[in-house]
Amino acid sequence: MIKISNLSKSFSGQTVLDHLNLDIQKGEVVALIGSSGAGKSTFLRSLNYLETPDSGSIQIDDFKVDFSQITQDEILTLRRKLSMVFQQFNLFERRTALDNVKEGLVVVKKLSDEEATKIAKEELAKVGLSDRQQHYPRHLSGGQKQRVALARALAMKPAILLLDEPTSALDPELVGEVEKSIADAAKSGQTMVLVSHDMSFVAQVADKVLFLDKGKIIETGTPDEIINHPKEERTKEFFASYKRTYI
Numbered sequence: 001m002i003k004i005s006n007l008s009k010s011f012s013g014q015t016v017l018d019h020l021n022l023d024i025q026k027g028e029v030v031a032l033i034g035s036s037g038a039g040k041s042t043f044l045r046s047l048n049y050l051e052t053p054d055s056g057s058i059q060i061d062d063f064k065v066d067f068s069q070i071t072q073d074e075i076l077t078l079r080r081k082l083s084m085v086f087q088q089f090n091l092f093e094r095r096t097a098l099d100n101v102k103e104g105l106v107v108v109k110k111l112s113d114e115e116a117t118k119i120a121k122e123e124l125a126k127v128g129l130s131d132r133q134q135h136y137p138r139h140l141s142g143g144q145k146q147r148v149a150l151a152r153a154l155a156m157k158p159a160i161l162l163l164d165e166p167t168s169a170l171d172p173e174l175v176g177e178v179e180k181s182i183a184d185a186a187k188s189g190q191t192m193v194l195v196s197h198d199m200s201f202v203a204q205v206a207d208k209v210l211f212l213d214k215g216k217i218i219e220t221g222t223p224d225e226i227i228n229h230p231k232e233e234r235t236k237e238f239f240a241s242y243k244r245t246y247i
């Protein structure tokens with residue numbers, strides 16, 4: 001069980017996250033939606049301390065940290081428990097797909113080369129890339145690169161996988177293969193927080209949808225409740241403009 005309490009963050013006086021509270025059950029897929037600038041990326045980045053929250057805490061099973069007095073050791077532990085996949089893949093360009101996946105296992109988890117290789121190969125197989133292990137990122141398609149990034153994140157067996165618009169930088173014909181790999185990970189019980197503008201994917205994969213507006217979660221429900229029957233005015237407006245943009 002994961003409990004995020006009172007998470008706040010501002011940038012030079014502008015409140016971006018406003019006392020957010022969120023409980024996530026093991027195996028749950030939570031989708032975070034909202035307009036551009038609502039604070040979605042800042043929320044994900046704050047959880048693993050890529051941004052420094054002003055206040056708040058996170059509890060992952062029996063590990064609890066208060067962000068206002070976090071220690072270096074706690075930051076490292078937190079980052080071991082949370083893996084993130086970014087819009088722009090963020091792979092090491094000079095390393096093969098296999099070495100990209102092995103990196104965290106060797107450097108962070110201190111596994112032997114043999115153990116790391118075994119796990120990395122399994123994770124690459126799960127995302128359908130067994131035949132691309134020795135390829136460098138420049139010789140992979142966007143969809144393949146993102147599946148390597150996903151394999152790298154999953155190899156760490158994170159308590160929560162954080163996904164920030166994982167398919168929005170991809171050519172449309174490559175979106176499906178990445179979504180399938182994410183859906184497979186969800187089916188296998190991986191807990192996730194997904195930020196996405198792709199409502200059909202959100203509806204397919206999420207157990208719970210949160211609508212974030214000006215740093216607050218203003219509406220929570222099932223995908224059907226939030227996407228098809230929003231109650232709050234801001235959520236309704238968001239979907240009205242979403243339909244104008246995407247449909």
Ligand SMILES: Nc1ncnc2c1ncn2[C@@H]1O[C@H](COP(=O)(O)OP(=O)(O)OP(=O)(O)O)[C@@H](O)[C@H]1O
Pocket residue numbers: 011016034035036037038039040041042043
């Ligand atoms: N490093 C930063 N310095 C100053 N302001 C920032 C910084 N990062 C984010 N912001 C501001 O915080 C607000 C929330 O940004 P954030 O990137 O979290 O939004 P988002 O919901 O992810 O938007 P998008 O859908 O466009 O990705 C925005 O107003 C943004 O300009």
Ligand SMILES: [Mg+2]
Pocket residue numbers: 040041042
């Ligand atoms: Mg963002």
